[in-house]
Amino acid sequence: DQQVKQNSPSLSVQEGRISILNCDYTNSMFDYFLWYKKYPAEGPTFLISISSIKDKNEDGRFTVFLNKSAKHLSLHIVPSQPGDSAVYFCAAPAGGTSYGKLTFGQGTILTVHP
Amino acid sequence: NAGVTQTPKFQVLKTGQSMTLQCAQDMNHNSMYWYRQDPGMGLRLIYYSASEGTTDKGEVPNGYNVSRLNKREFSLRLESAAPSQTSVYFCASSSSQGANVLTFGAGSRLTVL
Numbered sequence: 001d002q003q004v005k006q007n008s009p010s011l012s013v014q015e016g017r018i019s020i021l022n023c024d025y026t027n028s029m030f031d032y033f034l035w036y037k038k039y040p041a042e043g044p045t046f047l048i049s050i051s052s053i054k055d056k057n058e059d060g061r062f063t064v065f066l067n068k069s070a071k072h073l074s075l076h077i078v079p080s081q082p083g084d085s086a087v088y089f090c091a092a093p094a095g096g097t098s099y100g101k102l103t104f105g106q107g108t109i110l111t112v113h114p
Numbered sequence: 115n116a117g118v119t120q121t122p123k124f125q126v127l128k129t130g131q132s133m134t135l136q137c138a139q140d141m142n143h144n145s146m147y148w149y150r151q152d153p154g155m156g157l158r159l160i161y162y163s164a165s166e167g168t169t170d171k172g173e174v175p176n177g178y179n180v181s182r183l184n185k186r187e188f189s190l191r192l193e194s195a196a197p198s199q200t201s202v203y204f205c206a207s208s209s210s211q212g213a214n215v216l217t218f219g220a221g222s223r224l225t226v227l
Contacts, residue, residue: 004156034214043118043204043218044157089156093214100145100164100208100216101172104156 003027004092006105014113019077021108023090026071030092034102035064035075038087047088048075080112116140118219120205126225127195135190135222137205145208146188147172147216148180150201157204163188195226 005024013019023033031052036044050057050064050073057064063076077084087109091102118139127133139146144165149157149172159172163182177199179191188207192199202223206216 006156009154032214041220043206043220044216045218046215049214091157100147100206100213101159101162102157102214102216103173104149104158106154106156 001026002106003030004090004103004105006088006090006108008108009106010109010111012111012113013080015082016079019075019080019084019110019112021075021077021088021090021110023073023075023105024071025073025092027092028071032093033064033066033073034091035062036089036091036104038089038107044089077110080110082112082114085110085112118205118207118217120203120219120222122222123220124223126227127192128227129196131195131226132191132193133195133224134192135203135205135224136187137189137219138187139205139207139217140186141207141209141217142185143207143209143217144185145210145213146182147206147208148178148188148190149204149206149218150174151204151221152201160190160203192224195224197226200224200226 034049035047037047038044066073087107090105094101147162148160161180163169166185205219
């Protein structure tokens with residue numbers, strides 16, 4: 001039972017354009033979401049997060065949008081750079097006292113072409 | 115500042131062999147975790163330790179044991195390895211203040227033949 005789903009295994013964009021990575025969830029109890037970025041042979045690193053009391057959170061070139069009614073969130077990268085090429089995971093904590101117990105999506109491989 | 119250090123980085127085992135993955139963090143974090151990553155599955159939580167002296171099961175604990183040796187160290191043991199345990203294993207830690215922001219190690223790639 002995959003509670004967090006990333007239905008696009010890969011995405012390819014040109015440098016300078018926008019990258020949009022999508023994530024859907026099924027558990028309406030989720031109230032906090034995170035995006036992690038992973039380079040080959042490295043561990044995931046935290047990128048950006050959003051609380052369910054917001055519908056948008058921005059950090060530099062990265063913006064996460066949350067649509068609670070659709071149980072959907074997206075990560076926008078503008079402008080995309082070749083160094084952004086990595087695997088991106090969305091994640092949500094199980095909630096309540098389950099801090100740190102994250103449920104991850106399958107990941108989306110982003111390739112940014114020069 | 116090393117962050118989270120895992121050893122070994124690579125290991126090949128035969129079915130039935132045992133081994134321990136070691137993890138240490140130097141950030142004075144209270145909580146530590148073991149995840150495994152498999153193709154098409156994302157990362158799945160095996161075990162976690164909310165604080166020194168406590169451990170609890172995650173989503174996929176079968177076939178594994180853990181030990182929170184002290185605040186810095188959290189080890190994962192495979193008592194009798196099976197091919198289904200072929201995976202990349204990640205150790206992570208988090209502080210009380212930023213409990214959902216995990217710092218991950220570089221991973222340990224385990225192959226069970």
